[in-house]
Amino acid sequence: MSKQSENYSATKAQELRxxxxxxxxxxxxxxxxxxxxAAISMTVLAVVTHExxxxxxxxxxxxxxxxxxxGLEKMTNDFSKLFAKTSxxxxxxxxxxATSYPTELTSExxxxxxxxxxxxxxxxxxxxxxxxxxxxxxxxxxPYVLTSTATQTNTGxxxxxxxxxxxxxxxxxxxxxxSNEDIELYPLPSMAFNGRVHANGNIYA
Numbered sequence: 001m002s003k004q005s006e007n008y009s010a011t012k013a014q015e016l017r018x019x020x021x022x023x024x025x026x027x028x029x030x031x032x033x034x035x036x037x038a039a040i041s042m043t044v045l046a047v048v049t050h051e052x053x054x055x056x057x058x059x060x061x062x063x064x065x066x067x068x069x070x071g072l073e074k075m076t077n078d079f080s081k082l083f084a085k086t087s088x089x090x091x092x093x094x095x096x097x098a099t100s101y102p103t104e105l106t107s108e109x110x111x112x113x114x115x116x117x118x119x120x121x122x123x124x125x126x127x128x129x130x131x132x133x134x135x136x137x138x139x140x141x142x143p144y145v146l147t148s149t150a151t152q153t154n155t156g157x158x159x160x161x162x163x164x165x166x167x168x169x170x171x172x173x174x175x176x177x178x179s180n181e182d183i184e185l186y187p188l189p190s191m192a193f194n195g196r197v198h199a200n201g202n203i204y205a
Contacts, residue, residue, distance in 0.1 A: 060152055064159040067110045068150035070102050072161050075116055075146050079165070087169055091117075098146075109153045119143035119164055129168060137196075139168040172198075 078097045082089050098116040106112070122143035129137050144167065149160040172178045176195015183197070185205040197203065 057157075060155050060157045061159065064110070064150050064152045064157045065161075067102075067105050067108075067112075067152070068148045068159045068161045070105060071112050071114055071148035071150055072146060072163055074100065074102050075114060075148060076163065076165070079116065079144070079146070083167065087167075105150070111151045111153055113149040113151075115145075115147045117145060119145040121145075122164065122166075127168075129170075134168070134170055137170050137174050139170045142167045142169070 075097055078100060082093060082097065086093070094116045098114040101112040101114065122145075124141055124143055126138055127141045129135050129139050144165045146163045146165065147160065148162075149158060151158045174196065175198045176193060177183065177197040179199040179201065181199065182201035183199040183203045185203070
């Protein structure tokens with residue numbers, strides 16, 4: 001074999017080795033790029049899933065909060081109506097109010113645990129009303145505490161709200177003129193009247 005043929009064979013072998021090396025490097029680069037893209041995709045997917053889970057949890061907590069608030073408002077409204085019938089409600093009447101849940105929400109998958117009772121932690125007895133239409137008058141105050149706990153049955157999310165209320169019983173002898181219904185004042189000769197005028201109805205003068 002001539003020297004020229006040997007040189008040609010050696011050059012050909014070197015080219016083949018270089019070609020194999022380049023293909024191996026390209027494959028390694030492609031694998032690295034694919035691994036990076038896969039890692040980025042998994043990270044993005046994990047972040048999106050986490051954010052979706054957080055958004056879902058916030059929605060459930062918000063829904064349950066408003067359910068508990070609705071229960072509390074219903075108790076407050078029923079409690080106020082009760083005082084149109086009696087100024088000293090008994091435990092059975094309070095329990096009946098507490099167990100009257102919002103029917104619209106119970107059918108939507110919420111359960112309730114509510115209570116309405118005297119507030120043993122608050123001051124009771126005779127006080128001076130600090131503000132409002134009857135400020136400055138003496139009254140016997142009875143404190144109450146209302147608690148509404150709502151639970152979303154499907155998820156178990158639970159929210160509890162509490163409201164404290166004072167019932168003031170004002171002795172009527174503090175008024176110069178008092179009526180449980182309307183008061184009608186007809187034109188009379190001038191006179192001096194010193195005292196509060198109150199009517200549970202309307203005052204016509």
